[in-house]
Amino acid sequence: MTVRVLVADDQGIVRAGLTTILNGQPGVEVVGQAADGREAVALAHRLRPDVCLFDIRMPVLDGIEATRLVAGPDVDDPIAVVVITTFDTDEYIYGALRAGARGFLLKGTEPDQLIRAIHAAVHGDALIDPAVTARLLATFATGGPAAAPAQPIDALTDREENVLGRVARGRTNAEIARELHISMSTVKFHLAGLMTKLGVRNRVELAIWAYQTKRVQ
Known part of the structure; x- marks a missing residue:
């Protein structure tokens, strides 16, 4: 089965890089790209990909709200979302978690980790970059929003x-x-x-x- 992926990031070079990596893997196909959160949500609803790969900081509609509209607890037929981030703001990561994101990766992650996260999301599992987990836990340990x-x-x-x-x-x-x-x-x-x-x-x-x-x- 081919895993269909939607990539959303406001930086064209990042979208191109992620698309190249994913399309270079057997059984994975990028079916759409979006430059902002609103476009990402519209494409997700129209294309119904297996997995959405969302940046958090995007214009028009950020990745947190885009995740909520695609994968949130109030969505009848949610789509798996994997968040990929540079960790500019830790609170964004927590917000994405509450919004329904299934996986978390850093943009510097290795390609094989990205592919594993995509496949994990498809199968209802979650792959979370250990560095992401460590950063989240450090946030809560120092009085984060918990x-x-x-x-x-x-x-x-x-x-x-x-x-x-x-x-x-x-x-x-x-x-x-x-x-x-x-x-x-x-x-x-x-x-x-x-x-x-x-x-x-x-x-x-x-x-x-x-x-x-x-x-x-």
Whole structure:
């Protein structure tokens, strides 16, 4: 199956570079490009790509609002969004997370990491650049826009703690499965259980919770 991708960035050279990288991979095709958030949303609704690759800082409509309109909790048929950023403003990253972004990458990431993030998003997983996770966690550790961490009614199991710690360190599902000697389906089972217990929607929020509760340093 060919993964259809929409690329949105206000810098033409960045759009061209991302498009070249993605189109050079087997099974990946860039089906549209947008120079601002409003155009990105319109193209996403018209083309229905498998994954949208959005910059955060774009004119007319920023990447946060574009993500909310394409992948937010109020969208009936959401499209997976991977945010790629230069980390100009940490609060933007948190906003994109709340808006429904599934993956986070730095613009300096290696091409193979970008491809892995695209494929992870298609399969309902999320690949988060460890540097992105570290920066987010550092923001919350120094008084970022986070509320006090909610405590689960039911305590986490030892296995859930093991999975949570690895998520907080940016491990993918495959890496967690390999390190804990369990199957991918078991990893997904524990992730679903963790999200339900903690009332979070994705693995970045899991990582934030782990950091706030001093499970990782």
